[in-house]
Amino acid sequence: MRFERAHNHTWRKIKSALAVGIAFGSALLVITPLGLVFFYLLINGAGSVNWDFFTKLPAPVGALGGGMANAIVGTLELLALAGVIGIPVGVLGGVYLAEYGSARLNSVLRFLADVLNGIPSITWGVVVYGLIVLRFKGCSAYAGGLALALIMIPLILRTTEEVILLVPNGYREAALALGVSRWKTIVHIVMKTASKGIITGILLALARVGGETAPLLFTAFGNRFWNHSLSQPIAALPLQVFTYAISPYDDWHRQAWAGALVLVTGVFCVNILVRILTRGRGASVV
């Protein structure tokens, strides 16, 4: 009897250790693709990332060399366009959810924003195609920027709301007690206190849409040359990577790896910057 119980206990302990081992293995398996993608990006892409890559236009079919200067600038232009629309709408919408509104209305809006965040990004491409491209007879940087902006809005809205809710009420009360009007309190005290968090949210949203390809396929469309007018098609880094990856040419594959390496480096730099920005966040609330 006594022996049996001891035996049982050992077995239970072994089972527990086994379960921990399996869970550890799963965690390892989950992050394996991260390591593998990085490894292959470095060995396949690093060789082609050179001065030409950042300064030259894509080479004509068949010719070696060339770069992605236009795609890098194009992505930055698209992000600027997206930011002009997406940042104010997202931030001010988040302010409303955190500072005004009835509990019921706000929970509905929050719910819809979360649902919107789950809509496939290609859907935005189709919608903007119908709204802008068909109407104005052609793909353009404006259309691409708008598609990215619409993806950013619910993202920024939710992060802004969350960080503004973290600002202690005492700040608002102190400002209001000094006779500062409500909106000035919000803009100068609350949003200023939460600015680090708001900027973090904006940066993450930019990093996210900067890597998006699907919504740009038939809005920004891509361009092998410099874009001279925002109402013309424009190149973007993820689009160029896609075009080169599915092409049959080895040299283009090399360029695709190089483009991917540059894109991932950009996205990761923003993520790491955000981590540094939010590092000392434990003590002060925001």
Place this chain on the structure above:
Amino acid sequence: MGVAASIAVEERSVQERMARPSRFGDKAFEWLTLAMALAVVVLIILIGWQLWIGSSVAIKKFGFHFLTTSTWDPVAEQFGALPFIYGTLVSSLIALVIAVPLGIATAAYLTELAPLWIRQPLASLIEMLAAIPSVILGLWGIFVMIPWLRDYPFPWLKRSFGWTPFFSGPIYGPCMFAGGIIIAVMILPIITSVSREILRGVPDLQREAAYGLGATRWEATRIAVLSYAKKGLFGAVILGLGRALGETMAVTMVIGNTPQIAVSLFKPGYTLASVLANEFTEATTDMYLQALFEVGLVLFGITILVNLLAQLLLRTIAAKSATRAVQ
């Protein structure tokens, strides 16, 4: 008397002068932010409306057959989306079969089983995985994952399970199975991080009770934490399903893009999102474009339903744990 009254009047007018502009500013600012917040409502209506009017002619012409027939012939203007719906569902199902056990086990590891020092770095790495753009995972899929799958795991699967219809037939490389695997990689971070939040929300009382009864670490996790969080974990899985259904670039690059309904997972397939990515710019006739808009409408319909369900599930959990905390 007269002086006092005039002073009172003066005071009031001073107050009004001070108050009025700021009150106007308050109202204006509130309305401005409200208008921006309502953007989320406008956006949902805008998507539905645009997809609907973009596909109205196709909806009228093909009716319900659009969803149940499998001819996709732009030249003859015959459009049936069944192979795409099938491909979307099957590839997402494969992804869930892979990602759900891995994601939940990882979440349990992160909150219950791992040594404390390992938890934060591991969680950060998983967030980094989430930050990799889809197109880059697709690039890696084409040139690294598919050749490897074709040389090692696929022949083994065929030898061992070739007698089932799922792993029979020739191995091409790009196929439904490869699509499912790449989607699994894409949705693992979200399933893991949402599950982690859910498990974190399980009250410590649960754990203490289990340990108090002499449970081992795994027993406490299984009995007190995982089964308590069942509903929330289901919500996390549904959220992952929503992302899987709409995953576009990486899948398009590895699934083979052939509109067919094949039982073998080694055969190429096609998804709703991939057909949009590949054919939208090639749509030369109005009816072709209409049919593609309808594909978009179907995709939007499915993903919005799945996301609504996921958010409802996760919200009831959050509400429940909030009332617990208050009690």
